[in-house]
Amino acid sequence: MEMDSRKYKGLREAMVKNQIEARGITDAKVLAAMRKVPRHLFVSEALMDQAYADHPLPIGEQQTISQPYIVALMTQALALNKDDRVLEIGTGSGYQAAILSEIAFRVYTIEKRRTLHINARRLFDEFKYTNIVTRYSDGTKGWEEESPFDAIIVTAGAPEIPKTLVAQLGMGGRMVIPVGDMFTQDLIKLYRDEQGIHQTSLGGCRFVKLVGEYGWGGD
Numbered sequence: 001m002e003m004d005s006r007k008y009k010g011l012r013e014a015m016v017k018n019q020i021e022a023r024g025i026t027d028a029k030v031l032a033a034m035r036k037v038p039r040h041l042f043v044s045e046a047l048m049d050q051a052y053a054d055h056p057l058p059i060g061e062q063q064t065i066s067q068p069y070i071v072a073l074m075t076q077a078l079a080l081n082k083d084d085r086v087l088e089i090g091t092g093s094g095y096q097a098a099i100l101s102e103i104a105f106r107v108y109t110i111e112k113r114r115t116l117h118i119n120a121r122r123l124f125d126e127f128k129y130t131n132i133v134t135r136y137s138d139g140t141k142g143w144e145e146e147s148p149f150d151a152i153i154v155t156a157g158a159p160e161i162p163k164t165l166v167a168q169l170g171m172g173g174r175m176v177i178p179v180g181d182m183f184t185q186d187l188i189k190l191y192r193d194e195q196g197i198h199q200t201s202l203g204g205c206r207f208v209k210l211v212g213e214y215g216w217g218g219d
């Protein structure tokens, strides 16, 4: 397989400049991670040339890798520090987890579809992302044994915020999650302090369905 060639580095640099910096993402750690992670290696070979384009792409199982800007926006909203432990629901291609792993101390990522879980695990091993821990299960239940987390990111659209996940968010913790109907959602940011849980909206978005017990149900 062709690895990280000059061509892809050029496309990646243009992506960061034209899609991410141009739209107001300023967190230096986020920008550095997006410049570094070879996004084209997280999609199928047939789609590699589109990997840095301004839209989501199919990753099989009717799922998608998010648009680069959305990945940057959600990552910036988590305000990550280098000793943070992050929980991700919806491993998918593994790209978002790789971005998080460049910034945080450890990433715990859960995927409910077996093929996607296996593919992502293989990529993390191959690319030596040694601080990413994967799990094949219903992420709406969170990861109780490893909680509380400094940050939680849900990369599939939920009908409401799963209370299980809020319960696993530590003091000072931040969470981002798309909440809405099956077609459009609001990207919600939550944080916990001594006063309780606070919620703000980062704007509209469109994600695939969060399935499972505290999602839309089913699988």
Ligand code: SAH
Residues within 6 Å of the ligand: 059, 063, 064, 065, 066, 089, 090, 091, 092, 093, 094, 095, 096, 097, 110, 111, 112, 113, 116, 137, 138, 139, 140, 155, 156, 208, 209, 210, 211, 212, 213, 215
């Ligand atoms: N973060 C991913 C985006 C994946 S799309 C990336 O960077 O590529 C959303 C993913 O959420 C899909 O892979 C889907 O299978 C997964 N998903 C949906 N419901 C889930 C659940 N309850 N638990 C874990 N994963 C779930």
